[in-house]
Amino acid sequence: xxxxxxxxxxxxxxxxxxxxxxxxxxxxxxxxxxxxxxxxxxxxxxxxxxxxxxxxxxxxxxxxxxxxxxxxxxxxxxxxxxxxxxxxxxxxxxxxxxxxxxxxxxxxxxxxxxxxxxxxxxxxxxxxxxxxxxxxxxxxxxxxxxxxxxxxxxxxxxxxxxxxxxxxxxxxxxxxxxxxxxxxxxxxxxxxxxxxxxxxxxxxxxxxxxxxxxxxxxxxxxxxxxxxxxxxxxxxxxxxxxxxxxxxxxxxxxxxxxxxxxxxxxxxxxxxxxxxxxxxxxxxxxxxxxxxxxxxxxxxxxxxxxxxxxxxxxxxxxxxxxxxxxxxxxxxxxxxxxxx
Amino acid sequence: xxxxxxxxxxxxxxxxxxxxxxxxxxxxxxxxxxxxxxxxxxxxxxxxxxxxxxxxxxxxxxxxxxxxxxxxxxxxxxxxxxxxxxxxxxxxxxxxxxxxxxxxxxxxxxxxxxxxxxxxxxxxxxxxxxxxxxxxxxxxxxxxxxxxxxxxxxxxxxxxxxxxxxxxxxxxxxxxxxxxxxxxxxxxxxxxxxxxxxxxxxxxxxxxxxxxxxxxxxxxxxxxxxxxxxxxxxxxxxxxxxxxxxxxxxxxxxxxxxxxxxxxxxxxxxxxxxxxxxxxxxxxxxxxxxxxxxxxxxxxxxxxxxxxxxxxxxxxxxxxxxxxxxxxxxxxxxxxxxxx
Numbered sequence: 001x002x003x004x005x006x007x008x009x010x011x012x013x014x015x016x017x018x019x020x021x022x023x024x025x026x027x028x029x030x031x032x033x034x035x036x037x038x039x040x041x042x043x044x045x046x047x048x049x050x051x052x053x054x055x056x057x058x059x060x061x062x063x064x065x066x067x068x069x070x071x072x073x074x075x076x077x078x079x080x081x082x083x084x085x086x087x088x089x090x091x092x093x094x095x096x097x098x099x100x101x102x103x104x105x106x107x108x109x110x111x112x113x114x115x116x117x118x119x120x121x122x123x124x125x126x127x128x129x130x131x132x133x134x135x136x137x138x139x140x141x142x143x144x145x146x147x148x149x150x151x152x153x154x155x156x157x158x159x160x161x162x163x164x165x166x167x168x169x170x171x172x173x174x175x176x177x178x179x180x181x182x183x184x185x186x187x188x189x190x191x192x193x194x195x196x197x198x199x200x201x202x203x204x205x206x207x208x209x210x211x212x213x214x215x216x217x218x219x220x221x222x223x224x225x226x227x228x229x230x231x232x233x234x235x236x237x238x239x240x241x242x243x244x245x246x247x248x249x250x251x252x253x254x255x256x257x258x259x260x261x262x263x264x265x266x267x268x269x270x271x272x273x274x275x276x277x278x279x280x281x282x283x284x285x286x287x288x289x290x291x292x293x294x295x296x297x298x299x300x301x302x303x304x305x306x307x308x309x310x311x312x313x314x315x316x317x318x319x320x321x322x323x324x325x326x327x328x329x330x331x332x333x334x335x336x337x338x339x340x
Numbered sequence: 341x342x343x344x345x346x347x348x349x350x351x352x353x354x355x356x357x358x359x360x361x362x363x364x365x366x367x368x369x370x371x372x373x374x375x376x377x378x379x380x381x382x383x384x385x386x387x388x389x390x391x392x393x394x395x396x397x398x399x400x401x402x403x404x405x406x407x408x409x410x411x412x413x414x415x416x417x418x419x420x421x422x423x424x425x426x427x428x429x430x431x432x433x434x435x436x437x438x439x440x441x442x443x444x445x446x447x448x449x450x451x452x453x454x455x456x457x458x459x460x461x462x463x464x465x466x467x468x469x470x471x472x473x474x475x476x477x478x479x480x481x482x483x484x485x486x487x488x489x490x491x492x493x494x495x496x497x498x499x500x501x502x503x504x505x506x507x508x509x510x511x512x513x514x515x516x517x518x519x520x521x522x523x524x525x526x527x528x529x530x531x532x533x534x535x536x537x538x539x540x541x542x543x544x545x546x547x548x549x550x551x552x553x554x555x556x557x558x559x560x561x562x563x564x565x566x567x568x569x570x571x572x573x574x575x576x577x578x579x580x581x582x583x584x585x586x587x588x589x590x591x592x593x594x595x596x597x598x599x600x601x602x603x604x605x606x607x608x609x610x611x612x613x614x615x616x617x618x619x620x621x622x623x624x625x626x627x628x629x630x631x632x633x634x635x636x637x638x639x640x641x642x643x644x645x646x647x648x649x650x651x652x653x654x655x656x657x658x659x660x661x662x663x664x665x666x667x668x669x670x671x672x673x674x675x676x677x678x679x680x
Contacts, residue, residue, distance in 0.1 A: 225603065260599060263594035
């Protein structure tokens, strides 16, 4: 039940490059009190995702930044402690966007009820949630892989990449994953069933990627940016599609390069009739019902698998996010805020 | 009638950067002789277009390069001198892709018959031809301007840019042109009726472009590249579309820049959900009948205007192409090879 104290983590300072633990601050405040129409939630799980790094900056982006001294935002699974909304009852498990804290109030209309009998509730933060839907909507709407085509995705052991590759295979395409280190590569190949995986830490990574894509690349699902793009670009086929959902390699700052690559890139766009399309999954919100139905079926049939990396304790969230930005997690990173 | 000599211009050397007159060679050869199914053409008009610079390089592109010592390629309007094809009769005026020469043989199936009563035959090389269709297909299929949106196009006094802006206005969008120098700017505004025009040679060009686009840019039709992109990029709205049909600023070589712009560009693609899409008009070949019908109507109604810049004499084609790559022409550049 509700403690008398709500622990929460706020943004203490805007990071300069890589975030430091001192950019976050753990606070203890009185628990919030629900008003009419609201519910009081005990947060059980907090999702950690790369986009959070962007929210820590003051730069203009697709979403407003987290204010200094405000609670870090994030998707959460919680339990209803107290309800002043007719649709919710104490004990219900719900998805909300309550951020890095142990207790929160939300308007009851903003919650999605979760059925723990249908799927583990943590999947609402991963394969059955925002990362899974990012993979589904971006791959099928922008990437549009056809049977026999080659789909390449980086961060292939992460929740978006793993799902992209598995949906690509369901479409009859060939899935080639890129991941860092032997442990992640084994997960991609053995657990997620990609046709091939390439370790981007290998010194001959570009040659290995070319060997894994003998027919070139028809869809490159871009969620990384940086040096991986340089190896992908020469392999892109005419009419290749590049959904761009993330650029984790540059979230801590765009690396300085001595030579401009944009002119070359635009020339590739022209001579290969490339489609480069940025997107945020909420653009495709009308596809969510179809996604939930399809993904639930694929999970039941074992056609889509997922891996979770669960960290215990809200106080460990800052270090876990810092690690995520450096690729230290293995699978969907989730903080267990309270025992379920 | 046919001379006993065919004059033609071949590629003498692959240019290093900007083409020089010595990269071309004028030759006199015996006139070609049509075989069964072919026709002998007297070329009246030769189209000069920016893409020709790409064909002079040996680099991999969307079309094979012109071989050394081969006739420079190009679209042409000719008159049938001799026909060994049932569909064509001496005296017919036809569109072909016969290149830089005074006489040519073509298979009769590869010709499009032109009706000089319907429109001046030179328009088959411009507004009613490949440049017009590039504007039409790229703007309507990729750019998809909606009423009230802002469409920006560079090289706006050229045949593609001028047509893009005028079709944008027909769709109810606001057309902003970019052109170099007062003469071209006046043409864009006064003759082609753009809502605004900005001179990219002005020292405060980025500020002027921003002032001309108070609601940002929804469609940037990219046919130039280079420094103009740097002024356009900050003004792009979320969900902006960027059809890329040419990069004339980099055809003579990609300028060296000391800083990499690609990371910043991809970040824009992501945070603004941009669509960047390269294309070559032939991808949309099935739209050609609709294009011919629509454009003929717009020309008749005076809703689309065009300007031609006609150079006399095949021997002047090399200098004219060199000038085109530096923006020295005013309107669609055509070489009059013989008097019609």
